[in-house]
Amino acid sequence: MKSPPKISSIDLSIPQRQAPMGIIVEIIFALRNSMKALWALVIYWIVNIKKFGLLNISLGLLALLVVISIVGYLMYRHFLFYIDEEHEEFILEKGIFNKEKILLQFSKIQQVNINQSFIQRFINVYEVEIETAGSAKNEVKIKAVTKQTAEYLQKRLLEAKPNQVVLNSEDSTEPSLHETVLEAPIKISILSLIKIALTSDYIKSLLLILAFFATIYNNLKDIFYKETEMENEFVEYVSSLSGSQYLILIMATIILLVVLFNLLRFLIVYFDFTIRKKGQSMQFSYGLLNTKNTTIQLSKVQVVKLVTNFFQRKLNLTRMFISQTSSNIHSDKKATLQLPGFSKEEAEKIIQLLFGAQPIKGIVVKPTIRKVFASVNKFILVPVVIAFVFFWIEGSWLPFIIGLPIYLVIVSVLIYFSYLNNRLYVHEKFIILKSGIWDIQTEIIEPYKIQAITTRQFYWHEKSNVGHVTLHTAGGDLKFKFGDFATIKKYTNYWLYQVETSEKEWM
Amino acid sequence: MTPFTNEVIPIENLPKYEEAETTPIQKKYWNVMLLKFLIRFLFLGAVVTGFSFMPEIIPYRWFLIGGFIIVMTAHLMLKKMAFHKRCYALREMDIIYRRGLLSTITTLIPFTRIQHVALNEGFIERYYGLAQLQIYTAGGSSSDLKISGLLKADAGKLKAAIMLHIGKRGEDNPINEAAE
Numbered sequence: 001m002k003s004p005p006k007i008s009s010i011d012l013s014i015p016q017r018q019a020p021m022g023i024i025v026e027i028i029f030a031l032r033n034s035m036k037a038l039w040a041l042v043i044y045w046i047v048n049i050k051k052f053g054l055l056n057i058s059l060g061l062l063a064l065l066v067v068i069s070i071v072g073y074l075m076y077r078h079f080l081f082y083i084d085e086e087h088e089e090f091i092l093e094k095g096i097f098n099k100e101k102i103l104l105q106f107s108k109i110q111q112v113n114i115n116q117s118f119i120q121r122f123i124n125v126y127e128v129e130i131e132t133a134g135s136a137k138n139e140v141k142i143k144a145v146t147k148q149t150a151e152y153l154q155k156r157l158l159e160a161k162p163n164q165v166v167l168n169s170e171d172s173t174e175p176s177l178h179e180t181v182l183e184a185p186i187k188i189s190i191l192s193l194i195k196i197a198l199t200s201d202y203i204k205s206l207l208l209i210l211a212f213f214a215t216i217y218n219n220l221k222d223i224f225y226k227e228t229e230m231e232n233e234f235v236e237y238v239s240s241l242s243g244s245q246y247l248i249l250i251m252a253t254i255i256l257l258v259v260l261f262n263l264l265r266f267l268i269v270y271f272d273f274t275i276r277k278k279g280q281s282m283q284f285s286y287g288l289l290n291t292k293n294t295t296i297q298l299s300k301v302q303v304v305k306l307v308t309n310f311f312q313r314k315l316n317l318t319r320m321f322i323s324q325t326s327s328n329i330h331s332d333k334k335a336t337l338q339l340p341g342f343s344k345e346e347a348e349k350i351i352q353l354l355f356g357a358q359p360i361k362g363i364v365v366k367p368t369i370r371k372v373f374a375s376v377n378k379f380i381l382v383p384v385v386i387a388f389v390f391f392w393i394e395g396s397w398l399p400f401i402i403g404l405p406i407y408l409v410i411v412s413v414l415i416y417f418s419y420l421n422n423r424l425y426v427h428e429k430f431i432i433l434k435s436g437i438w439d440i441q442t443e444i445i446e447p448y449k450i451q452a453i454t455t456r457q458f459y460w461h462e463k464s465n466v467g468h469v470t471l472h473t474a475g476g477d478l479k480f481k482f483g484d485f486a487t488i489k490k491y492t493n494y495w496l497y498q499v500e501t502s503e504k505e506w507m
Numbered sequence: 508m509t510p511f512t513n514e515v516i517p518i519e520n521l522p523k524y525e526e527a528e529t530t531p532i533q534k535k536y537w538n539v540m541l542l543k544f545l546i547r548f549l550f551l552g553a554v555v556t557g558f559s560f561m562p563e564i565i566p567y568r569w570f571l572i573g574g575f576i577i578v579m580t581a582h583l584m585l586k587k588m589a590f591h592k593r594c595y596a597l598r599e600m601d602i603i604y605r606r607g608l609l610s611t612i613t614t615l616i617p618f619t620r621i622q623h624v625a626l627n628e629g630f631i632e633r634y635y636g637l638a639q640l641q642i643y644t645a646g647g648s649s650s651d652l653k654i655s656g657l658l659k660a661d662a663g664k665l666k667a668a669i670m671l672h673i674g675k676r677g678e679d680n681p682i683n684e685a686a687e
Contacts (some may be wrong), residue, residue: 325645422610451646452619458610472646492615499617500600506620507645 196341302475362427536656
């Protein structure tokens with residue numbers, strides 16, 4: 001047998017199979033996939049053990065296992081991946097009967113994740129997941145490779161220039177990938193994770209729990225369709241309680257479940273969240289049971305967005321989103337990397353790594369009072385007139401008289417905050433846009449990453465000299481509305497000047 | 508090494524995009540728009556006329572047809588007014604396109620940020636010797652430009668001028684048409 005390959009001796013231009021242990025992973029995956037379809041049948045067999053006989057059932061299970069193992073083995077045999085150096089493409093072939101060939105251009109690759117599920121960790125193999133810009137329908141996953149291969153792939157696919165990985169290890173004047181872990185890794189404290197778990201994403205947890213119980217319930221109902229008596233007992237017991245007791249019981253259970261589940265989910269998924277900067281890329285690794293390792297290229301980062309709300313601000317917490325270059329940012333969700341919450345200090349450190357400096361809030365540009373007028377028109381004048389006409393026709397004034405002041409107070413407060421929170425900061429090196437009512441978002445870009453600028457002025461705003469501006473970047477648009485148009489024009493000229501004289505590559 | 512200078516650049520003295528001299532698009536493009544409008548008018552008109560024969564609608568048919576004609580006429584008038592607003596300018600470093608009636612929309616694209624340029628000739632446009640210049644950036648569909656109503660020769664020149672600017676960077680660009 002050959003000695004285990006070193007990084008420099010990995011040659012991916014030749015079609016490769018996964019690591020030998022990949023057979024086991026493929027079998028387990030095949031087993032898991034078929035269990036989704038077959039578990040009801042298996043339980044049916046076991047429940048009716050007397051009817052079929054133990055031997056028959058054992059044989060049946062064994063036959064199933066053998067078939068699945070063969071399928072898993074064939075999947076392993078037919079799974080090949082390699083790199084086409086000439087065309088700078090990563091190629092993956094798979095499928096037993098339906099052959100599938102996936103070609104990925106290096107330039108389209110957005111991030112490469114190295115993950116390890118519980119099983120993979122147990123047999124010491126790694127999963128490589130490749131995410132691309134544009135239509136991300138094809139999931140590209142290599143389920144079992146050695147650590148060396150995984151890390152080599154990650155580097156090779158993200159460094160678009162050929163031979164750079166090899167060159168770096170020889171050329172001592174260039175900073176090598178192995179040496180450039182300059183900054184100390186940033187670790188996110190458990191406290192931050194607990195805080196974020198307690199303040200966000202409840203809807204997702206709720207839906208997950210509901211989906212889980214719905215599946216279980218449906219499947220069990222199919223098998224034990226006779227045992228509807230049990231269901232009736234439960235219904236009888238519940239209906240013996242009074243209406244309010246029933247409601248409180250259900251609500252309390254759901255709330256407790258969701259909070260606990262949310263907390264556990266965050267702690268397990270984001271356990272030991274660590275951020276490292278390696279050369280020109282940034283690595284996020286996390287996870288307790290399943291470890292994830294996501295690497296993005298710093299040059300592809302376009303917009304960094306920080307989001308926080310009243311409660312989270314009080315808890316010293318902020319969420320972060322990193323938008324990367326994408327051919328279609330509006331439909332491509334994978335282009336935006338969503339990170340869990342951080343404390344202010346942690347967020348500052350990450351931003352330092354992303355930009356190499358702390359963003360500076362430059363000259364502040366406020367929206368004009370026209371923003372308030374526009375909101376008043378849209379959310380007060382028009383709805384109130386419609387409501388007025390409606391109640392006038394109905395002839396009942398009481399709801400209108402009671403509802404109007406409440407509505408006015410709420411909407412006025414919202415409009416006031418949307419005005420107060422909307423600010424544009426112009427600095428030589430950063431453009432920062434703040435907006436929002438409850439969730440306040442701060443979007444940060446560097447001027448040379450602007451792709452195009454659109455200014456817009458309605459003709460009824462000409463006299464008061466008010467206008468809008470949109471900064472188009474490869475990671476989404478930044479819109480600032482109802483600004484003083486002379487100021488907007490001034491900065492538009494300035495930004496154009498910056499883009500046109502910048503020597504930095506935007507990507 | 509070039510001598511290092513770091514003078515303060517007064518923003519007020521930078522070239523102003525709003526004062527750039529713009530060129531309106533070709534007048535005869537209005538004929539193209541008119542023809543396209545007529546086709547749409549006839550098609551929708553046929554649908555509306557068809558509807559007006561339904562028994563429930565017969566009492567209101569003249570309201571329906573009258574309303575349709577009024578809406579389409581207003582639409583055409585707005586189109587005509589907006590048509591005169593369309594203009595573009597090519598500066599040394601960027602391209603400017605301005606349009607819009609209710610709101611004046613100005614899109615500015617620096618040449619260094621253009622991904623690719625294309626010419627498009629529709630069936631009717633070709634008859635009039637016109638072409639559409641399409642400019643694509645990495646900023647997504649919201650920042651792509653489509654300038655209609657250019658003389659084909661002009662559009663070709665514009666494209667060549669832009670390609671020249673892209674070409675300067677394009678030397679180390681693997682995606683180069685010349686390389687194929």
